Amino acid sequence: MKRLAFYFIVLLQILFLIGVALSYSAVERWGETIRLKTAPVDPHDPFYGEYVTLNYDIEQLSESHWEGADPEQGSTVYVELQQEDEFWQVKRASGNTFEPREGAVILKGMLRHSDRNRGTYWVDYGMNRFYVEEGTGEQFEERQSPLIVEVGIAPWGQKRILSVETQE
Amino acid sequence: MNRERMAKEARTWLEAEIITQEQYQQILQRYPEQKTKPVLLTFAAIFIGLGFLTFIASNWDLLDNVVRLIIILVAMASFYTAGERVYTKSSNIVGNSLLVVAVLIFGSGIFLTGQMYHVSSFSALPFLIWSLAAFAVYVMFQNVIMFGLVMTIVTAGQLYSAMTYQAFYPWLGALLVLGGSYALYRHRHQAFALIVTVSYVVQSVVWTFSESSAYYWLIVLLLLLYAVSVWLENERVARPMRSGSVTAIAFTAVIQVFALEDGFSAPALEDTYVFFLVWLGIMAGVLVKLWKQNRLFRGVDLFLFVPVFLLPWAGAASLMLLFLYALGWLLIGYQQENSQRVTKGTLAFVVSTFIAYIHFAWDFLDKSVFFFVGGVLLFGISYVLERKRRSVQRGGDER
Structure with missing residues (x-):
C-alpha cells in the first residue's frame, strides 16, 4: 500500500514534467503565431542559467486601453492584440476575461506596475526570458538592434516564445 | 559525555576497583552507541x-x-x-x-x-512544486535528511523569490509552518527543530525586507519564534528554537548598534502603534508563561527583543541591551553555579565589549569613560558574588 503510494508520487512527478513539456510543445502546433518587437540585455539565473531579457513594446499600456474597473497591481489582466503591419499591437485590456475580436488574440499577463498620474501601465506576460547556452548571451546584447520575437498562443491560453531573430 | 570517553573513564574505575565488572557493563549500557x-x-x-x-x-x-x-x-x-x-x-x-x-x-x-x-514564471511557483514533491517523499520515508532537503528547497525558493521578484512567496512560508508542525509532531527531535528554525529565521528576514515597510517587524517575528519555544513543553524541540531566535535577535541588535546611529530617521510614533501592540501582547504572554513555569530568569533573553528605535540614542541603547543580556546571564550563571550560563554570559559580554570598542560613532573620551565605569562596576559585582559564594559554601556545607 505504502509502496503503491510512493510510486504514485513518482508517477505524478513524471507526468508533471511530461505534461508541462507536451502542453508547451503543443502551443506551436495548435496555436496562433504573433510577432513582437523587443530589445535585449543579458543576465544569469542560478537555476535556469543564462538568458536574454526581452522588453516588449506591448508591455507598456496607456489609460485609453483599459476597459472596466482599474485593476490592482499584481492582479491578472487580459490584453487584446491585433496585427498592424508586421507586428502585433495592444488594442484593449481589462481585468476580466473577454472575447477577442475577429483576427485578434488575448494574452494573459500580470499588472506589474501602474502610474495613474501619467496614465502608464506595465504588464508582465511571463515571456521576458529567452534562455541561451552559457556564454552565448553576449552576442545578442552586442547586436544593439531590436529583436523580433515569434510567440505562439494556444487556444487554451498557454503561450511561449517560438523564436527570436534580429531585425534585418 | 560520549560513550568513548565514558568507557575510558569507567575502565579506570574498574581497575581501581571502585566498581565491579557488572557495574561497568551497566554504566556502558547507559550510553548507547550512536x-x-x-x-x-x-x-x-x-x-x-x-x-x-x-x-x-x-x-x-x-x-x-x-x-x-x-x-x-x-x-x-x-x-x-x-x-x-x-x-x-x-x-x-x-x-x-x-x-x-x-x-x-x-x-x-x-x-x-x-x-x-x-x-x-511570476513567482517562486517552481520551487513550491519541487518542495511539495520532496515533502511527499519525506512523508513516505520519514527521515531527517529528506526533511532537511524539503526545507532547503523551501528556503532556497524563498531566497530566489526575494532576489528575482523582490517578494515573499507566502505558499513557501505556509509549507514551512504546516510541514514543520507536522514533522515536529511526528518526530520530537532536535535536528528537525533546528531545520525548521533556520528556515523560519531566513524567511522572516526575507518577509521583513521585501514585504513590510519597516525593519522592526523582524523583532516581532523572532519574538514569535521565542514564544513558540516557551510554549513547547518538549525541551529537545524547544531548545533549538530558543537558541535560534536569540542568536538571530542578537545579530539584529548588533546591526542596530551601527545602523540606528547616523542618518537613521526614526518612524513617527503613530505609525508604530500596531507594532507595539502586537509586541506587547506576545511579550506579556511569554513573561506570564515563564513565570508559571517558574523559569522567569529566562526573561534575560527578552532584553534583546526590546525595541529601541524610537529613542534618541537608539544605537547606544541597543548596545546597552547587549550588555544587559550578557550581565544577566553572568549573574544568573554565578548565582545558580551553572557554568554553561556563565560561559554564555561571558561570550556575550566579550562580543558586546568588542562592539563597543569598534563602534565609531563615539569619541574616544566617551568610550574611555564608558570602559572605566564598566570596569569598576564589574569589580563591584564580582566582589559581591564571590562573597556570596563563599558564604554559601561555608554555611551550606555542600562540598
Whole structure:
C-alpha cells in the first residue's frame, strides 16, 4: 500500500514534467503565431542559467486601453492584440476575461506596475526570458538592434516564445 | 559525555576497583552507541543532484531539448525506483541518498521544461512544486535528511523569490509552518527543530525586507519564534528554537548598534502603534508563561527583543541591551553555579565589549569613560558574588 503510494508520487512527478513539456510543445502546433518587437540585455539565473531579457513594446499600456474597473497591481489582466503591419499591437485590456475580436488574440499577463498620474501601465506576460547556452548571451546584447520575437498562443491560453531573430 | 570517553573513564574505575565488572557493563549500557551519521553518502547524493541542476543551467546546445528531457525522466525514475528498493530491502541510508538524488533531478526537470520553452514564471511557483514533491517523499520515508532537503528547497525558493521578484512567496512560508508542525509532531527531535528554525529565521528576514515597510517587524517575528519555544513543553524541540531566535535577535541588535546611529530617521510614533501592540501582547504572554513555569530568569533573553528605535540614542541603547543580556546571564550563571550560563554570559559580554570598542560613532573620551565605569562596576559585582559564594559554601556545607 505504502509502496503503491510512493510510486504514485513518482508517477505524478513524471507526468508533471511530461505534461508541462507536451502542453508547451503543443502551443506551436495548435496555436496562433504573433510577432513582437523587443530589445535585449543579458543576465544569469542560478537555476535556469543564462538568458536574454526581452522588453516588449506591448508591455507598456496607456489609460485609453483599459476597459472596466482599474485593476490592482499584481492582479491578472487580459490584453487584446491585433496585427498592424508586421507586428502585433495592444488594442484593449481589462481585468476580466473577454472575447477577442475577429483576427485578434488575448494574452494573459500580470499588472506589474501602474502610474495613474501619467496614465502608464506595465504588464508582465511571463515571456521576458529567452534562455541561451552559457556564454552565448553576449552576442545578442552586442547586436544593439531590436529583436523580433515569434510567440505562439494556444487556444487554451498557454503561450511561449517560438523564436527570436534580429531585425534585418 | 560520549560513550568513548565514558568507557575510558569507567575502565579506570574498574581497575581501581571502585566498581565491579557488572557495574561497568551497566554504566556502558547507559550510553548507547550512536548510529553513525551518513555524512559522506549524503554529500555524495547532493553532489550528483547538483551535477544535474548545473547541467541543466548550462543549457548545453549539443543535446536536443527532447533528449535532455528523456535523460532527466529516465534518470529520475531509475533513482526513485532504486532508492525505494534499496531502502526497503537492504539499507535505509543508501536508499535514502538515492532518493535525495531523485528529488534533485525532479527539480532540474522543472527548470529544464521552463528553459525549453522560455517560460519565466511570476513567482517562486517552481520551487513550491519541487518542495511539495520532496515533502511527499519525506512523508513516505520519514527521515531527517529528506526533511532537511524539503526545507532547503523551501528556503532556497524563498531566497530566489526575494532576489528575482523582490517578494515573499507566502505558499513557501505556509509549507514551512504546516510541514514543520507536522514533522515536529511526528518526530520530537532536535535536528528537525533546528531545520525548521533556520528556515523560519531566513524567511522572516526575507518577509521583513521585501514585504513590510519597516525593519522592526523582524523583532516581532523572532519574538514569535521565542514564544513558540516557551510554549513547547518538549525541551529537545524547544531548545533549538530558543537558541535560534536569540542568536538571530542578537545579530539584529548588533546591526542596530551601527545602523540606528547616523542618518537613521526614526518612524513617527503613530505609525508604530500596531507594532507595539502586537509586541506587547506576545511579550506579556511569554513573561506570564515563564513565570508559571517558574523559569522567569529566562526573561534575560527578552532584553534583546526590546525595541529601541524610537529613542534618541537608539544605537547606544541597543548596545546597552547587549550588555544587559550578557550581565544577566553572568549573574544568573554565578548565582545558580551553572557554568554553561556563565560561559554564555561571558561570550556575550566579550562580543558586546568588542562592539563597543569598534563602534565609531563615539569619541574616544566617551568610550574611555564608558570602559572605566564598566570596569569598576564589574569589580563591584564580582566582589559581591564571590562573597556570596563563599558564604554559601561555608554555611551550606555542600562540598
